[in-house]
Amino acid sequence: MTIEMNIPRVEPKNAVKSKKETHVGASTHAIESLVAKMQINKVSIFYDKFRAVEDITMTIPLNQITAIIGPSGCGKSTLLRSLNRMTDLTPRSHVEGEVMLDGDDIYAPHVDVVDIRRRIGMVFQRPNPFPMSIFENVAYGPRLYGIHDRKMLSSIVENSLRQAALWDEVKDKLDQSGMAISGGQQQRLCIARALAVEPEIILMDEPASALDPIATLKIEELMQELKSTYTIVIVTHNMQQAARVSSFTAFMMINSHRAGTLVEFGETPQIFTNPKNKQTEDYVTGRFG
Amino acid sequence: MTAASPSISTLTSLPAPQKHYISGRAGYARRKFTNSFMLGLTGAMTLLALVPLFWIIGYVMYKGGQYINLDLLTQLPKPVGMVGGGVLHAIEGTLLLTVLAAIIAIPPGLLAAFYAAYHPNTPLGVALRFGTDVLSGVPSIVIGIFGYALVVKTQGHYSALAGGVAMAIIMLPTIVRTTEEMLKLVPHTLREGSLALGSPEWRTSLKVTFPAAMSGIVTGFMLALARASGETAPLLFTALGNDRFEMGKMIQNGLHAGQSLPAIFLNMLQQPVDSLPLTLYKYTQQPDVSRINQSWAVAFVLMVLVLTINIIARVIVERRMAKSRGK
Numbered sequence: 001m002t003i004e005m006n007i008p009r010v011e012p013k014n015a016v017k018s019k020k021e022t023h024v025g026a027s028t029h030a031i032e033s034l035v036a037k038m039q040i041n042k043v044s045i046f047y048d049k050f051r052a053v054e055d056i057t058m059t060i061p062l063n064q065i066t067a068i069i070g071p072s073g074c075g076k077s078t079l080l081r082s083l084n085r086m087t088d089l090t091p092r093s094h095v096e097g098e099v100m101l102d103g104d105d106i107y108a109p110h111v112d113v114v115d116i117r118r119r120i121g122m123v124f125q126r127p128n129p130f131p132m133s134i135f136e137n138v139a140y141g142p143r144l145y146g147i148h149d150r151k152m153l154s155s156i157v158e159n160s161l162r163q164a165a166l167w168d169e170v171k172d173k174l175d176q177s178g179m180a181i182s183g184g185q186q187q188r189l190c191i192a193r194a195l196a197v198e199p200e201i202i203l204m205d206e207p208a209s210a211l212d213p214i215a216t217l218k219i220e221e222l223m224q225e226l227k228s229t230y231t232i233v234i235v236t237h238n239m240q241q242a243a244r245v246s247s248f249t250a251f252m253m254i255n256s257h258r259a260g261t262l263v264e265f266g267e268t269p270q271i272f273t274n275p276k277n278k279q280t281e282d283y284v285t286g287r288f289g
Numbered sequence: 290m291t292a293a294s295p296s297i298s299t300l301t302s303l304p305a306p307q308k309h310y311i312s313g314r315a316g317y318a319r320r321k322f323t324n325s326f327m328l329g330l331t332g333a334m335t336l337l338a339l340v341p342l343f344w345i346i347g348y349v350m351y352k353g354g355q356y357i358n359l360d361l362l363t364q365l366p367k368p369v370g371m372v373g374g375g376v377l378h379a380i381e382g383t384l385l386l387t388v389l390a391a392i393i394a395i396p397p398g399l400l401a402a403f404y405a406a407y408h409p410n411t412p413l414g415v416a417l418r419f420g421t422d423v424l425s426g427v428p429s430i431v432i433g434i435f436g437y438a439l440v441v442k443t444q445g446h447y448s449a450l451a452g453g454v455a456m457a458i459i460m461l462p463t464i465v466r467t468t469e470e471m472l473k474l475v476p477h478t479l480r481e482g483s484l485a486l487g488s489p490e491w492r493t494s495l496k497v498t499f500p501a502a503m504s505g506i507v508t509g510f511m512l513a514l515a516r517a518s519g520e521t522a523p524l525l526f527t528a529l530g531n532d533r534f535e536m537g538k539m540i541q542n543g544l545h546a547g548q549s550l551p552a553i554f555l556n557m558l559q560q561p562v563d564s565l566p567l568t569l570y571k572y573t574q575q576p577d578v579s580r581i582n583q584s585w586a587v588a589f590v591l592m593v594l595v596l597t598i599n600i601i602a603r604v605i606v607e608r609r610m611a612k613s614r615g616k
Binding site for chain 2: 114125
């Protein structure tokens with residue numbers, strides 16, 4: 001009996017409340033006052049006949065960080081990858097519905113997928129620097145779009161690395177291999193590489209899950225700085241991370257016929273403190289499955 | 290106990306601790322013995338597998354080393370029965386054939402491998418994989434006959450070109466399959482990283498995947514080269530053999546007659562040519578002690594040549610890798 005008394009009962013509301021306080025100061029916006037950068041309309045994603053993601057409708061607001069959370073296998077990454085047509089690369093998959101970028105459907109015929117991917121950059125779960133120098137890693141994108149002038153490339157590389165908060169650490173070893181730096185630095189290099197093509201949106205697929213806590217913190221700080229210029233969508237397993245960095249949160253789960261669906265979407269403090277849906281509440285309080 | 294958290298209530302309802310029914314020490318000695326016995330067995334078999342390798346290398350070094358001299362590497366053969374002379378024609382011929390075969394086989398092999406690696410489930414990709422598997426199982430003498438029918442018959446004469454084509458066909462499956470495997474080993478995320486920047490597939494392959502897989506691919510080339518340059522059978526009906534083949538002299542004569550270098554080389558390809566394995570095969574058939582002895586020396590040279598190709602390739606690759614990976 002005494003043992004039981006000594007075990008602190010975690011009161012989920014309390015834990016979230018402290019987070020809310022930090023958040024309220026940071027961002028209390030009415031959704032209406034925001035500009036929609038992307039509008040996802042009734043998107044379903046299929047592998048062969050199997051519907052992996054079902055009927056998602058949500059808005060990605062301009063210059064905000066939107067987090068997508070949910071258990072493993074609920075289709076968060078698949079949804080994210082459909083936002084810059086990376087799903088095109090998966091054989092036998094197709095996307096139904098509309099993904100509007102500034103009012104134009106990126107899946108419309110005649111849309112140049114190269115242009116879409118330039119405007120919507122992506123950062124992956126594992127840092128994936130190319131097997132070339134740090135400079136060349138960042139210059140890879142601009143070169144792709146026809147910039148070959150050395151001076152111009154140098155300034156793009158410097159700017160991008162500065163924006164990614166990596167410049168001071170690598171400025172003296174730009175011709176060293178991009179694979180020779182630490183994991184956290186590699187991830188920021190990948191962010192710099194994505195920034196170098198001047199995207200409007202950056203999709204991040206669990207960008208910190210392969211990093212240690214300090215490197216994770218740096219990435220999160222970086223995201224806060226980047227959101228003034230870019231619209232960011234992040235998929236994360238880590239609910240604390242979603243609560244810390246994002247202004248809006250989408251919660252996804254698998255429904256009865258094993259397809260990922262959007263359960264709830266709203267402002268992050270609301271999702272974590274006052275979820276409207278029972279499933280969301282179970283998940284964010286850790287009572288899930 | 291009323292509002293107890295579930296974990297606590299289950300704790301009290303656990304059954305009383307049982308007596309251990311598995312002893313940690315049971316059969317320990319037997320397991321330990323089995324383990325060391327199997328370890329010893331695999332170790333012994335490893336050594337056994339290495340025996341032929343070192344035996345062959347050692348024996349060829351020992352026998353061949355006795356008959357190797359500068360003349361052997363720099364002179365043409367003397368008439369049968371005379372002592373001395375060399376196998377310069379075969380050394381030059383082997384180099385010519387190997388380079389020619391590489392030039393013929395590498396470009397299509399490489400590109401086909403890219404196709405197969407990134408479109409594995411298309412009909413063409415499946416056909417390519419099946420085709421290369423079958424081709425690598427075709428006896429090399431059959432490929433020699435094919436070369437004969439394809440080049441020698443149409444041209445009306447034996448030639449280095451015919452030999453090169455036959456050797457290229459021998460190399461092709463190895464090149465395609467190793468390149469494909471190496472490309473598949475490149476992490477998918479690397480490719481995605483490039484594609485996500487808007488890079489087209491060909492550019493991704495050229496700038497990202499290929500450099501990343503480079504070391505493995507070059508090793509594959511070298512394996513193919515080494516294998517093909519040691520082949521005798523495909524050359525029997527194609528390159529035929531030519532113990533008067535001397536590159537230096539041909540170039541000299543050609544220049545003297547006012548021909549350009551490319552023209553001279555094209556001419557050279559039309560000549561029958563010898564190679565080290567071909568010479569080795571012929572020399573061992575001859576009832577002449579000095580030829581038999583020379584064939585040991587030829588084996589030695591062939592082995593050193595193949596080994597050198599391998600080592601050079603590995604050094605180049607190591608350097609490149611060190612550069613791209615950082616130290």
